[in-house]
Amino acid sequence: MILPKPAASSPQLVRYGPHEVAYHLEFRRRRSIGFRVLATGAVHVAAPLGTTAAWVAEQVLRKAPWILKHQARFRAARPATPARQYLNGETQYFLGQAYALLITEAPQVAVQLLDSQLVVAYPAPHAPERTAALLAGWYRQQAAAQFARALARVWPRFAEFGLPLPQLFVRQMQTRWGSCTPTTGRIRLNVDLVRTAEACIDYVLVHECCHLLVPDHSARFYALQTRLLPNWQQARALLASQHRLH
Helix, strand or coil: CCCCCCCCCEEEEEEECCEEEEEEEEEECCCCCEEEECCCCCEEEEEECCCCHHHHHHHHHHHHHHHHHHHHHHHHHCCCCCCCCCCCCCEEEECCEEEEEEEEECCCCEEEEECCEEEEEECCCCCHHHHHHHHHHHHHHHHHHHHHHHHHHHHHHHHHHCCCCCEEEEECCCCCCEEEECCCCEEEEEHHHHHCCHHHHHHHHHHHHHCCCCCCCCHHHHHHHHHHCCCHHHHHHHHHHCCCCC
């Protein structure tokens, strides 16, 4: 007798009050449902063969307080990101790579990457506030250019839908990497996303572009995202590992 293989993991989402609980579902040969919360906050659910996704969603809702509590514990256990001092030798990131900050005196303002250094040159006197402002301007400029390149990379995947090219806006965001307004075709991306790897930028952009077609996080949305970016879960995990680069 050949045993059936477990169904491949698929992303699901339920709403619990103001919270959205995303989880990866697998059906396996087992007697009861199992829940696992990873240190990254990702939730994995293993359900018995023969049960339905709707039944599993009900169980996830019942388990939501436990899931949210464990996610909060993992967040609290993560080391706090030290405040930036904008001093020589401090680590800065660009496209997922680390660079040592070098502040140097020059008659003209210039910010550029040189080998393994991010060089900020400007006339004396030097001050952290001035360095921070120059870096912020450079990152915003680079973000606009890199996000445009990313859109050129991923947009051909949406050609079959006949959508107009969305407008990209660079924003400083505190709690999200991007957002989309389907009715206007506007996509806003967090400027700090340019500090992460290109694969992360592509993932966030594909995610937001999918919202042009499906505004919610339903199973239909994740099916579309999976079809257009099959490795999105790996990209999301990479983004989670790099979320402190800013």
